[in-house]
Amino acid sequence: MHDFNWKKLQNGSDIRGVALEGIPGEAVNLTPEVVRVLGRAFVAWLSQKLEKPATDLTLSVGRDSRLSGPELAKAAMEGMTAAGCRVFDFGMASTPAMFKSTVTPGFDCDGAMMVTASHLPFNRNGMKFFTARGGLDKQDISDILALAENRNFADSAEPGSLEQRDFISVYADELVAEVRQGVSHPDHFDRPLQGLKIIVDAGNGAGGFYADKVLAPLGADTTGSQFLDPDGKFPNHVPNPENKQAMASICQAVIEHGADFGIIFDTDVDRGAAVDRSGRELNRNRPIALVSAIVLREHPGSTIVTDSITSEGLSQFIEGDLNGVHHRFKRGYKNVINESIRLNNEGRESWLAIETSGHGAMKENYFLDDGAYLVTILLIELAKSALKGESLTDLIANLKEPEESREFRLGLGVEDFKTYGNGVIEKLEAFASDRDDWEIASPNYEGVRVSCRSPQEGGWFLLRLSLHDPVMPLNIESNVTGGVAKIASRLLEFLKSFDELDLSPLQ
Structure with missing residues (x-):
């Protein structure tokens, strides 16, 4: 591991990597050995932050349904127990539940790690970290990776303990109590969703618990719920509420079963979307x-x-x-x-x-x-509305x-893509300022957002730099039919002068 590129694992405030072979050109870089070191590095970072010896720390580890999850979670816990920590193994969990373990009496974990790569392909995996203050920030991840690279760790004289605990049930019980209190049903306090058919699509991720542990105790009919069983191959659709196939699947299930509501989660349940009783997406x-x-x-x-x-x-x-x-x-x-x-x-x-x-x-x-x-x-609002x-x-x-809405992802074919992309934005801002029927939005915190006031366009666009990739996403919305094409056409003429910008999505 002498020449290993630890920095490459950072993805903003998360760690992401390739954990399994199977996709050409994607070499494995998130191995059990690497994750064992990351477990140690998280302990070292937390010990410094809390000014608390590693042997006094209590940590929790959970994972989603990814194929590589069990092995990587085991490796992380091995690193933590080698440092002398008390570790709770939560098994299948959700990302939000992992944070809750740091603020729930009876657990009060000093830190938590979720082994997940959200909605990314089956071969990827990663980690999200929490303390009672919330999720770690970008700089925190950089510091953990620096500790991992140095690997200046000493094993504890006495290894820590490892305990298997069912925390997802504790987390689910909190949600059940939230609904009961929020609805305060006059006749069925404990079963306020009685009479409502609610379908859950977990996409074979970690969200299947919601049907059995939350909706069922509240009295909901969950007939027609789909893909609740964890399966890291994701055989039915990508577990991602932004994916068209995934949303079409839950919409169809709601219509077929005459449900009052549909719910879809991403792999680790930090995102969700819903469908109304007519099968319309609520995203x-x-x-x-x-x-x-x-x-x-x-x-x-x-x-x-x-x-x-x-x-x-x-x-x-x-x-x-x-x-x-x-x-x-x-x-x-x-x-x-x-x-x-x-x-x-x-x-x-x-x-x-x-x-x-x-x-x-x-x-x-x-x-x-x-x-x-x-x-x-x-x-809660669904049940209260039904009562009225x-x-x-x-x-x-x-x-x-809007009548129309599109996103175009324009690739940047240059190594220093941030400098080049910012140059495109700067010149577009100057160009837009000279158009009588275009108005630059203010305040604006990224890229350039422009309101397009002509009757033929009737909308807006935003061109920005992707947070991590050599891509410039271009979002266009219009309140008139054909408006997106009109705005895109004007932008295309301007953007043609930038040789390193891939304009094929616009063409």
Whole structure:
């Protein structure tokens, strides 16, 4: 491991790597040996941060359904126990549950590790880390990787202990209690979802527990739920609420079974999306609008922080219909969450941070991006609406949605892609400033966002740099048929002068 590139494992605030062979050109770099060292490095980092000897630390380790998960989780725990820690093996778990183990009485873990690579292909895996303060940041991951590279560790004279514990049931019980209290059903307090058919699609990830451990005790009929069994080959569809095939599958299941509601999770359950009883997707701007309506009823005037690609109609809905404040910030769930926390620290009340990808975090829930908790909030509202003879989606009846919406991913064929991409953005901003019918959005926190005011275009676009990849995502929305093509055509003419920009998606 002398020449091993530890830095290559960093993916923002996570660790990601190739754990299994099977895809040409993707060499394995996340081996049990590497993960054993990472387990030790996490202990060393935590010991420094908490000023607590490793032998006094209690850690938890969980994993999703990936094929490489059991072996990598075992390796991580071997590294931790070698350092003298007490370690809880949670087995199959969700990412949000791993954080909760740091703040739940009876567990009170000093740190937690989730072995997951979210929705990435079967051969990938990775790690997410938590303390009671929340998920680790980018710099924390860099520090852990530096410790791993140095490997200046000494084994404890006495190895630590390893205990198998069922924490996902503890986490699920909290969600059950949340629904019972939130609905406060006058006739069926313990079974407030009685009479409702709710379908869960776990995509063979770690979210299957939600049907058996949350919905069933609440009285819901879960007939028609699908792909609940963990299977790291993901044989049915990618476990990702942003995937078209995955969403089509849950929509079809809701229609076929006449369900009142459909739920779909990503692999590690930090993201979720929903489907209404008509089979309509509640993802991207719609769940943001729904949860905003709930939050602003409880906390009038609160600021809702979203990512940069939310629609103009959502802004109008939050500010015009709900009398809240819409703060559109950068892409990246940690960016959105940290911005909401920053606003609160400055005295500007913000109870919701949420991305169009399905990552959503609420102040009342430790600002944890928790797909199961967000879905649970929607279920409470679903049951309360049913009691009044209303529909959940009545809450967003006034939400204006675009006629067309597209994302084009433009590759950058240059090594220093960030410098080149920022140059494209700078020149586009100058170009847009000279157009009479284009208006640069302000404030704007990444890339360049432009409102297109002509009747033929009637929309907006945002060109930005990807957080990690040599790609410039271009999002275009329009309120008129053919508007996206009109905006894209004008942009194409301008962008043709950049030789290192792959414009084939626009062509």
